[in-house]
Amino acid sequence: MLNLIDKIGDWNPQLLRELKGRLKPFPVIIAIVTSLATQLIIFLAQFRDFPGENYRAYSKYCKVRDLRKIKPELRYCPTNQIDMQLWWRDHWEYMFLALSIIFILTLLVGVTYLIVNDLSQEERRGTLNFIRLSPQSETSIFIGKLLGVPVLIYLVVLAAIPFHIITGKLANIAFSHISLFYLVLLASCICFYSIAVLFGIFGGSALAGFKPWLASGLVLMFLFMTALMSDNNYYDNNIGFFKIFSPMGITDYLFPNLFRSRFASLNRLEFFGYSLGENVFSTVAIHLFNYSVWTYWAWQGLKRCFRNPKATIFSKKQSYLIVASFEIIMIGFILSNNFTNNRRLWHQIESFYAWNLLLFVALFAIILPSRQTVQDWARFRYQKVRSAKNSLNKSLLSDLITGEKSPAILAIAINLLIAASAFVLVILNVKLKFLLGDYLPLASLGILLFITSTIIYATIAQIMLMLKNSKRHLWAMGTTAAAIILPVFIISILNVQPLKTDYISSIAWLFTSSFWYGISNARISTVFGVFICQLAIAALLNWYLIKQVKSAGESATKALFVNSEQLSVNSYQ
Secondary structure (H helix, E strand, C coil): CHHHHHHHHHHCHHHHHHHHHHCCHHHHHHHHHHHHHHHHHHHHHHHHHCCCCCCECCCCCECCHHHHHHCCCCCECCHHHECHHHHHHHHHHHHHHHHHHHHHHHHHHHHHHHHHHHHHHHHHHCHHHHHHCCCCCHHHHHHHHHHHCCHHHHHHHHHHHHHHHHHHHHCCCCHHHHHHHHHHHHHHHHHHHHHHHHHHHCCCCCCCCCHHHHHHHHHHHHHHHHHHHHHCHHHCCCCHHHHCCCHHHHHHHHCCCCCCCCCCHHHHCEECCEECCCCHHHHHHHHHHHHHHHHHHHHHHHHHHCCCCCCCCCCHHHHHHHHHHHHHHHHHHHCCCCCCCHHHHHHHHHHHHHHHHHHHHHHHHHHCCCHHHHHHHHHHHHHHHHHCHHHHHHHHHHHHHHCCCCCCHHHHHHHHHHHHHHHHHHHHHCCHHHCCCCHHHHHHHHHHHHHHHHHHHHHHHHHHHCCCCCCHHHHHHHHHHHHHHHHHHHHHHCCCCCECCEHHHHHHHHCCCCHHHHHCCCCHHHHHHHHHHHHHHHHHHHHHHHHHHHHHHHHHHHHHHHHHHHHHHHHHC
């Protein structure tokens, strides 16, 4: 045992630290007892429906179907006519499926909470900075965290796996399907945990006490929503990207009785017209591919900002690749839809816009620099401009596009152009015969509204991040959220409906983040007018931001000169 501990310590000191603090006799015993007790409860719970003398004759387990035709008054099935073999097979399956859901919820929701909570505690205690100074690599540190922090939950699940496999075999479930379930669940855990670690170290001590609940709550809500989507025909490919993020979908696919659905929606899943759902291995492969992509990006963010907490999670160059990855995967599912009419196509474009809006809101958080970072960049620019104005103007554009410390509004605009290209591909590659009347120009103008409105939100967030207030990150989140949500909420409360006969209502919706809801009932001239207004608002906000940045750079430079002069005077005296 001591040799094993020494080997673990040599391989990963962080893992050894976590295990020594958690693998104590009493917690280990509690974990194993909890697992065994849960299995026993699931097993005993099935006996509530155990067939007896009062078992209904119309039950699927009763063999006397013909007898009921002769004796319609027959209410209860004779005990010797109950198909106990079928009953036990189904109830073994119920136990198997119940354990499957418990595994998903425990591993994703519970472990997410523990990981984020551990990092929040490390931040509050100040020990996270000591870990940053460790000679260990970022990969070694976080592998130690991911394996060590939730080790008791891992014990709970591992103790239940034998019973899970046994119930699956007794239910005549193919072992290959059970193995594929474990493989997808493992990949989803790695992806979700990587994102949880990134979320845990992001933002420092802000919302430290609330972070674990927020992270685990978001995961739980996501799993719940994707479970509800499992039997809705409309969501076949509309939200295919999100369904392959959730292990709920693949569980329903591998074990169709999970949600009592006639068929799982993944059966109809297509990617760039290629049918994935018809083959188990292709369906599993797209899940693994998706998890691999976003696990890779999560680790890139961890490696970038762990040693330097003041750095943005991703660089501007990385953001372009992230957005491109997102758009390619989304387009693959969207273009696989079979559009039968204009309205269905329009709803598809609306949902595509909604997912992109969520993407860009997240992008604000990961690439917009803080006040100090922008101030340092502005001071550097101010000093260089004074000495070499002409030569520096040429590098300003490249600095705004790829620079590490410059404001990210231009980078957001480039990412918007990438997303807009995806919109154009969607519009041009669907069956254009359904794009009748004003739909095509309205959809094109909708893309422009998407660009201008998102730039407005990004500029508001960057302006808030330039505040001298210590809570500027909270101000940025609150103000941006208010700008996106509040107008929609107010208009919805007032029950304003976008009508072709009511220009004011259409204009009201066009100035909100849900403009796609009202754009189909608006005139082309009205939409273009709103675009011009939003363009003017974006220009004014960016003018104010530029003024703020210049002022910050000038004031910082003057303060630096004053301090240096005082030091010179003091040293002379």
